[in-house]
Structures are given as C-alpha cells and as structure tokens.
Amino acid sequence: MEREKNLIDGAREGVITESIEDVAVDEGVSPKEVASGVASGTIVITKNRNHANIRPLGIGEGLRTKINANIGTSPDQVSLDLELKKLAAAIGAGADTVMDLSTGGDIVEVLRAVLEHSTVPVGTVPIYEAVCKTVRKGKRVGEMRIDELFEVIERQCADGVDFVTVHCGVTKRAVETLKQQGRLTDIVSRGGAFLAVWMSHNNRENPLYEFYERLLDIARRYEVTLSLGDGLRPGSLADATDRPQLEELIVIGELVDRAREAGVQAMVEGPGHVPLNQVEANVLLEKRLCKGAPFYVLGPLVTDVTPGYDHISGAIGGALAAYAGADFLCYVTPSEHLRLPTVEDVHQGVIASRIAAHAGDVAKGLPGARDWDDRMSQARKALDWKRMFELSIDPEKSKRYRSESDPQDNELCTMCGEYCAMRRVEEALR
Amino acid sequence: MEREKNLIDGAREGVITESIEDVAVDEGVSPKEVASGVASGTIVITKNRNHANIRPLGIGEGLRTKINANIGTSPDQVSLDLELKKLAAAIGAGADTVMDLSTGGDIVEVLRAVLEHSTVPVGTVPIYEAVCKTVRKGKRVGEMRIDELFEVIERQCADGVDFVTVHCGVTKRAVETLKQQGRLTDIVSRGGAFLAVWMSHNNRENPLYEFYERLLDIARRYEVTLSLGDGLRPGSLADATDRPQLEELIVIGELVDRAREAGVQAMVEGPGHVPLNQVEANVLLEKRLCKGAPFYVLGPLVTDVTPGYDHISGAIGGALAAYAGADFLCYVTPSEHLRLPTVEDVHQGVIASRIAAHAGDVAKGLPGARDWDDRMSQARKALDWKRMFELSIDPEKSKRYRSESDPQDNELCTMCGEYCAMRRVEEALR
Numbered sequence: 001m002e003r004e005k006n007l008i009d010g011a012r013e014g015v016i017t018e019s020i021e022d023v024a025v026d027e028g029v030s031p032k033e034v035a036s037g038v039a040s041g042t043i044v045i046t047k048n049r050n051h052a053n054i055r056p057l058g059i060g061e062g063l064r065t066k067i068n069a070n071i072g073t074s075p076d077q078v079s080l081d082l083e084l085k086k087l088a089a090a091i092g093a094g095a096d097t098v099m100d101l102s103t104g105g106d107i108v109e110v111l112r113a114v115l116e117h118s119t120v121p122v123g124t125v126p127i128y129e130a131v132c133k134t135v136r137k138g139k140r141v142g143e144m145r146i147d148e149l150f151e152v153i154e155r156q157c158a159d160g161v162d163f164v165t166v167h168c169g170v171t172k173r174a175v176e177t178l179k180q181q182g183r184l185t186d187i188v189s190r191g192g193a194f195l196a197v198w199m200s201h202n203n204r205e206n207p208l209y210e211f212y213e214r215l216l217d218i219a220r221r222y223e224v225t226l227s228l229g230d231g232l233r234p235g236s237l238a239d240a241t242d243r244p245q246l247e248e249l250i251v252i253g254e255l256v257d258r259a260r261e262a263g264v265q266a267m268v269e270g271p272g273h274v275p276l277n278q279v280e281a282n283v284l285l286e287k288r289l290c291k292g293a294p295f296y297v298l299g300p301l302v303t304d305v306t307p308g309y310d311h312i313s314g315a316i317g318g319a320l321a322a323y324a325g326a327d328f329l330c331y332v333t334p335s336e337h338l339r340l341p342t343v344e345d346v347h348q349g350v351i352a353s354r355i356a357a358h359a360g361d362v363a364k365g366l367p368g369a370r371d372w373d374d375r376m377s378q379a380r381k382a383l384d385w386k387r388m389f390e391l392s393i394d395p396e397k398s399k400r401y402r403s404e405s406d407p408q409d410n411e412l413c414t415m416c417g418e419y420c421a422m423r424r425v426e427e428a429l430r
Numbered sequence: 431m432e433r434e435k436n437l438i439d440g441a442r443e444g445v446i447t448e449s450i451e452d453v454a455v456d457e458g459v460s461p462k463e464v465a466s467g468v469a470s471g472t473i474v475i476t477k478n479r480n481h482a483n484i485r486p487l488g489i490g491e492g493l494r495t496k497i498n499a500n501i502g503t504s505p506d507q508v509s510l511d512l513e514l515k516k517l518a519a520a521i522g523a524g525a526d527t528v529m530d531l532s533t534g535g536d537i538v539e540v541l542r543a544v545l546e547h548s549t550v551p552v553g554t555v556p557i558y559e560a561v562c563k564t565v566r567k568g569k570r571v572g573e574m575r576i577d578e579l580f581e582v583i584e585r586q587c588a589d590g591v592d593f594v595t596v597h598c599g600v601t602k603r604a605v606e607t608l609k610q611q612g613r614l615t616d617i618v619s620r621g622g623a624f625l626a627v628w629m630s631h632n633n634r635e636n637p638l639y640e641f642y643e644r645l646l647d648i649a650r651r652y653e654v655t656l657s658l659g660d661g662l663r664p665g666s667l668a669d670a671t672d673r674p675q676l677e678e679l680i681v682i683g684e685l686v687d688r689a690r691e692a693g694v695q696a697m698v699e700g701p702g703h704v705p706l707n708q709v710e711a712n713v714l715l716e717k718r719l720c721k722g723a724p725f726y727v728l729g730p731l732v733t734d735v736t737p738g739y740d741h742i743s744g745a746i747g748g749a750l751a752a753y754a755g756a757d758f759l760c761y762v763t764p765s766e767h768l769r770l771p772t773v774e775d776v777h778q779g780v781i782a783s784r785i786a787a788h789a790g791d792v793a794k795g796l797p798g799a800r801d802w803d804d805r806m807s808q809a810r811k812a813l814d815w816k817r818m819f820e821l822s823i824d825p826e827k828s829k830r831y832r833s834e835s836d837p838q839d840n841e842l843c844t845m846c847g848e849y850c851a852m853r854r855v856e857e858a859l860r
Binding site for chain 1: 504505506507533534558561562565571605608609614615616617618619620622623624626627629630631665666667668703705706707732733734735736737738739741742743745746749750753764765766767768769770772781782785786788789790792793794795800802803804806807808810811818821822823824827828830831832834835836837838843844845846847848849851852854855856857858859
C-alpha cells in the first residue's frame with residue numbers, strides 16, 4: 001500500500017507546497033532551499049493538518065533560531081483563563097511556538113482552548129495526560145496502559161497538536177547505563193521519569209521505543225513533528241555530557257533515521273544543565289549522531305545556582321548553543337526550579353530566549369540578522385528615541401524605563417545628561 | 431633616587447605582603463602564586479594606601495572572575511542618600527568593586543562618602559570630575575586645563591580611590607584612524623569623547639598620553655591601579671574589533687609595559703558591543719597585545735537591541751569573555767541606554783554579572799568553582815528547600831518566588847506538584 005503523501009515525501013519529489021512557500025517568505029530564503037532541508041531532514045515545518053489557524057513554522061539549518069514557551073496547568077494551579085493569558089503573553093513577547101504542558105484540571109479542555117487561541121504552532125508531551133489519567137484513577141504510573149498512552153497521542157494529534165515530545169530514547173539499556181554510572185540528579189525530565197518508573201514497574205522496554213512504528217503512523221497521518229525528548233538529560237552540571245545522556249542520544253539518532261524513512265519529520269531535544277565549555281560539543285554531538293536533525297535545546301543552563309534568574313543562565317547557554325548550531329531554544333523563566341511561571345515570568349522568559357536566539361543568529365552570520373542591530377545603533381547615534389523604542393526587543397519596557405526617569409533635555413537620558421558622548425563628540429570628529 | 435617600594439617591586443623581590451596573603455586566602459591559591467602574578471603583571475591587587483576600610487582585592491589570571499558595579503550621580507539625578515543606597519545594594523548583591531561615576535552635584539563629597547562607606551575597592555574616572563568642573567565654570571570641555579585634570583587625579587588618589595580609569599590610549603593617531611575608517615556610532619565612551627573633544631579643540635595630543643609619567647608617578651605614590659580605559663570601544667556590533675579599537679589597544683599595550691617598568695599596577699578595559707563570535711578573539715587580542723594584563727570588559731553586549739534587558743545581553747557576552755580569560759566584568763544594568771540605574775537596577779545588574787562570572791569560572795575549570803553548583807544540585811535532589819535558598823545566587827528572590835506560589839505538598843513546588851521527577855524516579859532507579 002502506498003503511503004499518503006506528506007511534506008517530506010513531497011519535498012523529496014521537489015513539490016513546493018504552500019507550507020514551504022510560507023516558510024521561505026518568512027525566512028527570506030528560497031523555497032528550493034527550504035524544500036531541500038525538509039527533504040533531507042535538516043529542516044522541519046511544524047503544522048498539523050488539523051490545525052487551521054496557524055502559519056507553518058520552519059525550524060532548522062539556515063533559518064532563524066526559534067524559541068518556544070512552555071505554558072500549562074499543574075496540580076497546584078488550574079485556571080483556563082490564566083493559561084490563555086500566559087498564551088497571549090508568550091505570543092505577544094514573540095514566542096515562535098508554545099507547549100501546553102498541563103498536568104492539572106481538565107487537560108483536554110485546556111489543550112483544545114490553547115490550540116484554538118494560538119496563532120503559533122503548539123506542542124505537547126502526551127505522556128503527561130496519559131499519566132495524569134492513570135494517577136487520577138488511583139493507579140500507579142506503572143499501571144498506565146500502553147493503549148491508553150497511544151490513544152492520548154492519537155487524540156491530541158487529531159485535535160491539532162503540531163509537535164509532540166516523545167521520550168522514545170529512554171531505553172532499558174540507557175536506564176541501565178545511568179544506574180551503572182550513577183548521577184548527582186538522576187532523572188529530571190518528567191516524561192523520562194514516568195517512563196523509567198513504568199519500565200521498572202513492568203520490567204519491560206519503553207513502549208514509545210517498542211511501538212515506535214505506531215507513533216510514526218500517527219505522526220504521519222496528522223503531519224505532526226516528532227520532538228524526540230531527552231528523558232535522561234542532565235539536571236545538573238555534574239551530570240552533563242555523560243554516558244546515559246549519550247546512550248540515549250545514539251538511540252534517538254537511530255530513531256531519526258526511522259522517522260525519515262517513514263516520511264515523518266523529527267527534531268531532537270537536548271539538555272538541560274551544561275557548563276559553557278560543553279555547549280558547543282553538545283550541539284556537535286547532536287548534529288553528528290542525529291544526522292543534522294534540528295536541535296531543540298532546553299536552555300541550556302550554564303550554572304545550577306540561579307533559581308529566580310534561570311532565564312539569564314538559560315540565555316547564556318542558549319546564545320552559545322544557537323551560535324554553535326542549535327535551531328530551537330526552549331525558554332526558561334525566572335520561576336524555573338521554584339514554581340509554575342506567572343504571566344510576567346512567561347514574558348521575561350520569552351524575551352530572554354529571544355535575546356539568546358538573536359545573539360546566536362548574529363554570531364553565526366545568518367543573513368540579515370545584524371540589520372536589526374544596525375538600525376538600532378543608527379537610531380542611537382541620531383538620539384531618535386521614538387525609533388529606539390520601536391526597535392527595542394520589548395518596546396513597552398524601554399518606554400517605561402525612560403518615562404520613569406525624565407531627563408532635563410528631552411534628546412538625552414539621565415545616565416549622562418549633558419555629558420552624552422554621542423552628542424558631544426560629533427563636532428570633534430568632523 | 432631609588433623609588434619607594436610598592437607592591438610590584440616587593441613581589442618581584444619575593445616579598446609576601448599582607449595584601450598578597452589576604453588575596454591568597456580569599457582565592458584559595460598560594461601566596462607565592464599571587465606574588466608571582468603581581469610581579470609579572472597578570473594579577474593586580476587593588477587597594478589604595480590611603481583606603482583603610484577595605485580588604486585588598488586580587489584581579490587576574492588564576493583568580494575568581496570579579497565584577498564591578500557602576501554607581502554615581504548625573505546632572506539629572508543628584509542624591510547622596512540614593513548613591514549610598516546603590517552602594518549598599520551593589521555590595522549586598524555581591525559586587526567585588528564599585529565605581530563612582532558621578533557627574534552631578536558635589537562630586538568630591540559623593541566620592542568621599544562612597545570611599546568611607548564602601549567595604550570593597552572603589553574606582554573612578556577622574557576626567558569626569560575635571561570636565562564637570564570646567565563646564566560648570568561656563569567653559570567648554572576643550573578649555574579644561576591639563577593641570578586641573580592632574581590635580582583631580584591626585585586629589586582622588588589622595589582621598590583613597592583604589593583604581594582609576596584613564597583613557598590614555600585615545601591618541602591623535604587612534605582618533606585619526608577612526609575618522610579615516612568611519613564608524614556607525616563613533617565614540618560612546620564619555621571619557622574617550624571628552625578627550626577627543628579636548629584634542630580637537632586644542633589640536634594637541636591626549637594629555638593622559640603625553641604626560642603619562644605624571645600619571646604613573648601619582649599611581650605609584652598611592653598604590654593606585656591604573657585601569658587603562660578603552661575610549662574608542664565599539665558602541666555597536668557594527669564597530670566591533672575595528673581599526674580604531676585595535677590601534678588604541680596597541681597603544682595601551684605599550685602603556686602597560688611602561689606601567690610595569692614604573693612599578694605601577696595596570697589592567698586594561700575592553701568592549702563594549704561585540705558579537706558573540708568575536709568575544710574570544712577580543713580576549714585573546716588583549717592578552718597578547720597587553721602581555722597578560724588583567725582584562726576588564728564592559729559587558730560585552732552581544733546585541734544592540736536590548737534596552738531594558740542589557741543586563742542579559744551583557745551576561746551572555748560576559749560569561750563567554752570570562753570563559754575565554756577575561757578577569758573582571760563591569761556590570762550592565764537593565765537601565766543601560768535608557769537612564770541612570772535605580773537601586774533595583776543595580777541589584778539586577780550585579781546578579782546578572784555574577785551569573786556570567788561564575789558560569790565562566792566553571793567553564794574554564796577554576797578549581798572549586800563547580801562545588802557551589804554541586805551543592806545546589808545535591809540540595810535539589812534532596813528536595814531540601816532551605817538549603818536551596820541558602821545556595822541561591824539571590825536567596826531573597828528564591829524565597830519570595832516560592833512563597834508567592836504555595837504548593838499543596840511542602841516538599842514539592844507548583845511546577846510539577848505530585849508529578850515531581852526528582853521524587854518519582856527514586857524508587858525506579860534503586
């Protein structure tokens with residue numbers, strides 16, 4: 001039976017679809033380049049066939065670095081209204097995608113509302129819903145039925161989710177590698193932890209690995225991008241780039257091959273907590289082991305000591321990762337390691353990630369990336385405050401900061417006042 | 431006439447002074463290593479003979495990366511009380527030094543108060559006071575008298591300033607290089623701009639260059655560290671690592687030699703606005719051209735578009751610079767390019783810089799640097815919140831964030847609640 005044609009299959013035959021056209025326009029590259037990246041798997045275009053109200057988003061080699069914002073309820077905080085506010089804050093601040101990671105309240109309803117209201121692609125970690133269902137029935141995580149997990153995946157895809165994180169690489173062998181080696185923080189990925197618990201309870205292989213074909217079949221039907229999650233990512237600097245992490249990454253690399261063979265788009269998730277000197281190597285390893293699949297990094301955080309400021313630690317790691325070739329940065333908010341993010345935390349997290357992504361794009365010489373900086377610097381030279389605000393990464397904050405500190409001379413600011421170097425030096429250099 | 435013995439002269443003879451002992455204890459290295467660094471000029475110990483109430487601070491190779499916080503009045507904002515609050519905020523947040531950059535109100539009085547209240551070394555840019563005096567007399571910057579400039583330097587040193595920024599490398603030749611090449615943002619250093627204006631007005635060489643011996647004599651007498659300022663630092667990504675910047679750095683390198691010959695400690699200031707991919711080269715250039723003199727970078731900012739968030743842009747550049755070998759990071763606050771910083775901005779700026787410095791220290795493998803991270807990760811694994819707060823870079827913010835979002839189960843947090851990976855996975859990995 002011939003399989004239904006999807007984006008990769010078409011791209012390989014040189015078909016330029018509307019999605020490819022849209023991405024080419026948004027990125028300022030040729031449709032042919034986008035098609036070629038999709039065909040080889042170095043670019044994914046994330047858009048579920050059933051998700052009508054969004055524009056397809058390209059992620060990968062040669063494209064602008066994208067950023068994701070995680071929202072979602074937790075057992076402690078359940079409010080659909082709050083989630084829609086976080087969604088709006090994320091999109092308003094410039095997130096390219098959002099992930100609904102809800103684990104509290106009516107998870108199905110929240111996801112449907114997010115899908116309906118979002119103007120950007122939406123991702124999920126389906127095992128959260130499957131585990132929550134199990135636990136709410138009074139059962140243990142290990143008692144989650146495999147069919148139930150796949151039913152959740154199928155329903156979320158049917159509802160229009162654009163990409164799903166699936167921790168298929170947490171194999172028995174990888175968990176064994178972790179146990180053998182030992183770790184400071186063991187497993188910090190929720191999905192990874194659920195699977196390890198399930199596998200231990202059932203003494204059985206990871207169902208997302210064992211039944212990977214079933215997953216590919218669902219992804220193919222809905223044109224859902226697989227985000228191969230790093231369930232064994234390091235949760236501390238001490239655990240970075242270690243054996244279990246790499247064992248999992250090797251498996252993920254093999255699964256990328258199988259996704260491509262099946263005509264399914266795949267990207268790969270990466271750490272986590274990584275010291276600055278290991279960031280470049282982590283990007284290189286992903287690109288080599290996963291044959292250039294788009295790399296979606298979670299931060300990375302370059303120190304463990306910054307609760308309240310993990311958005312800054314994540315921006316440092318994210319900028320360097322983007323420069324080294326990471327394609328997609330998952331934001332980290334100031335609330336990481338402390339609480340579920342507030343609306344303001346979401347805003348802060350998105351801005352910090354955008355700074356990292358842009359700094360990386362400039363550094364790697366992405367065509368046109370530095371134009372933004374040059375326009376800002378021209379506005380500065382001209383002391384054109386209106387234009388500086390417009391060009392600011394967060395115009396409202398820029399305006400507010402200045403308005404809270406009025407200078408005597410409206411052309412200057414309260415930092416230097418009449419001693420402004422920009423103004424003073426002009427005559428001397430003529 | 432034999433010159434009075436000072437720190438470098440002593441170190442070269444193998445004398446282990448109290449300052450060297452103090453630095454060795456603080457840094458966990460041997461006094462011999464500190465003395466050797468001081469003797470060769472790769473380490474400076476900043477403490478004016480006349481500044482009693484501070485502990486000497488080592489800056490340079492093999493030592494923890496230090497951070498500086500700029501405070502000071504401006505023509506628009508003059509309040510001694512506010513400056514003392516900013517000083518307390520800077521020290522409270524962990525600044526290793528402060529610079530008083532006052533240009534408003536009674537500059538002498540503010541500096542004396544800062545020197546009296548500070549428990550960390552204090553730096554200044556003496557030309558600010560000299561120019562302000564001139565301008566307040568209704569004169570033009572070009573009419574500042576050379577003697578007046580040196581009198582200000584001498585008085586500030588006599589008052590106890592520990593290090594002074596002097597833009598000695600802004601020579602006629604360097605300014606000519608700038609004119610010839612052209613730049614997007616010309617000169618953004620206030621000190622550099624004042625000197626360029628003065629030189630243009632008088633058609634004369636930079637007095638801090640022409641009379642460098644006079645400067646060395648003052649510095650020697652008070653054991654003041656020279657911070658050779660980069661008056662021609664790039665103020666935009668477009669201008670980074672260009673001819674005038676490098677021309678100035680070559681001159682500064684020569685001046686470092688002369689300082690060492692004169693028994694004067696010297697460090698070198700660096701940019702500014704630098705794309706991420708040029709940060710490492712900038713550190714290498716300074717280390718080569720200035721023979722390993724401690725490098726004091728201003729940020730660097732890795733993008734021009736982040737007013738309101740320049741502390742994050744500066745943390746990205748600062749972390750990479752520290753990893754590459756920069757020794758001393760000047761903080762950037764969220765208010766940079768918008769206004770004089772508030773007390774809260776000072777706090778934010780110091781924390782962001784400390785994150786960068788620590789991330790750099792961990793990455794370059796500074797002995798013991800990662801212990802802090804490991805202790806935090808151990809506390810996380812143990813779900814020991816009290817310990818996590820204690821180990822946080824900003825314990826108060828950590829506590830506040832968590833207290834604003836109470837979990838049902840006190841051992842967990844509202845991010846994952848009962849789905850906490852840390853707790854769930856333990857059994858499975860036994």
